[in-house]
Amino acid sequence: MIDVSLVIPVLNEEGTLKTLTDKILTVLRSENLQGEIYFINDGSTDQTPEILDTLVKDIEQVSVIHFRRNKGKAAALQAGFRQVKGRYVITMDGDLQDDPEEIPRLLAKLKEGWDMVSGWKKVRHDPLSKTLPSKLFNKTTSLLTGIRIHDFNCGLKAYRKEVVQSISLYGELHRYIPVLAKMEGFRVTEIPVTHHPRTSGKSKYGAGRMFKGFFDLITVLFLARFTLRPMHFFGMLGLLSVIVGVGVEVWVLILKYAYHEPFQTHVAMLLFGILLLILGIQLVSMGLIGEMLVYQFRKNKGKSGGDDDTG
Ligand code: UDP
Numbered sequence: 001m002i003d004v005s006l007v008i009p010v011l012n013e014e015g016t017l018k019t020l021t022d023k024i025l026t027v028l029r030s031e032n033l034q035g036e037i038y039f040i041n042d043g044s045t046d047q048t049p050e051i052l053d054t055l056v057k058d059i060e061q062v063s064v065i066h067f068r069r070n071k072g073k074a075a076a077l078q079a080g081f082r083q084v085k086g087r088y089v090i091t092m093d094g095d096l097q098d099d100p101e102e103i104p105r106l107l108a109k110l111k112e113g114w115d116m117v118s119g120w121k122k123v124r125h126d127p128l129s130k131t132l133p134s135k136l137f138n139k140t141t142s143l144l145t146g147i148r149i150h151d152f153n154c155g156l157k158a159y160r161k162e163v164v165q166s167i168s169l170y171g172e173l174h175r176y177i178p179v180l181a182k183m184e185g186f187r188v189t190e191i192p193v194t195h196h197p198r199t200s201g202k203s204k205y206g207a208g209r210m211f212k213g214f215f216d217l218i219t220v221l222f223l224a225r226f227t228l229r230p231m232h233f234f235g236m237l238g239l240l241s242v243i244v245g246v247g248v249e250v251w252v253l254i255l256k257y258a259y260h261e262p263f264q265t266h267v268a269m270l271l272f273g274i275l276l277l278i279l280g281i282q283l284v285s286m287g288l289i290g291e292m293l294v295y296q297f298r299k300n301k302g303k304s305g306g307d308d309d310t311g
């Protein structure tokens with residue numbers, strides 16, 4: 001019976017793996033916890049793969065998943081989440097910026113009844129070029145999602161197993177795990193955690209990668225609000241477009257018959273109205289297709305015995 005599974009994505013972190021593993025094992029031992037450690041080697045090109053293989057050979061609790069190429073942190077976490085056996089799951093970065101000594105505090109918070117506890121790097125030891133965009137990112141995400149936490153993207157997080165089994169991570173979605181968990185109806189909170197400067201290797205994330213993730217936020221928001229009824233979203237836009245389009249055409253007719261202005265003088269307006277009508281029909285059709293997809297999706301989910309939380 002495993003109490004806690006650690007999931008650690010690593011890309012070129014040869015300098016820290018041994019120390020990190022020792023620190024985790026020390027904490028597990030002192031807390032009397034049965035644990036397992038899953039390293040996901042996300043296509044490293046340094047000594048990471050060899051070091052991990054040695055750790056697996058020497059230490060019973062350690063396992064590794066190797067990606068042949070770099071697939072990103074989200075894919076790495078997801079691969080780990082599929083394997084875990086523990087009642088509780090903890091993710092942390094492999095560069096020792098996250099502190100394994102926080103494990104007991106995170107677990108204690110879960111035991112208070114929360115489903116997910118996100119770390120909050122209240123005092124963050126990273127250059128301003130990282131912390132500033134990160135602040136902006138966190139504020140925006142919090143505003144848009146209504147989830148009041150400070151540090152969505154902190155690598156150090158703890159979950160009940162059901163949470164990691166209910167979410168699916170790809171692309172840059174690892175930044176939005178609290179949002180995804182909340183969407184599934186889980187109770188999410190945060191605690192401040194200590195954060196150390198990087199002492200080995202290089203950071204893999206610049207401001208560029210952070211902004212790339214904003215498209216994923218749009219996806220997440222869209223999924224959150226409209227998965228269930230895409231027709232209601234696209235249909236509403238389409239209807240609006242049709243109404244305005246009809247209005248424009250009626251206006252052109254009024255100009256012709258009441259004010260005797262020939263069609264030729266209003267060609268642009270005429271075409272604009274027609275464009276809006278076509279756009280409206282397209283939007284409604286998109287909503288319909290979306291609705292059909294959702295219907296099929298829910299039907300299949302029902303067949304495979306999955307839970308249907310959509311009522
Ligand atoms: N990482 C990964 N795949 C990637 C990028 C990063 O597995 O494509 C790992 C990395 O090795 C580290 C964690 O994700 O364990 C966080 O990355 P990093 O420390 O570079 O991010 P930062 O702390 O600078 O935000």
Ligand code: MG
Pocket residue numbers: 093095097198203
């Ligand atoms: Mg780091």
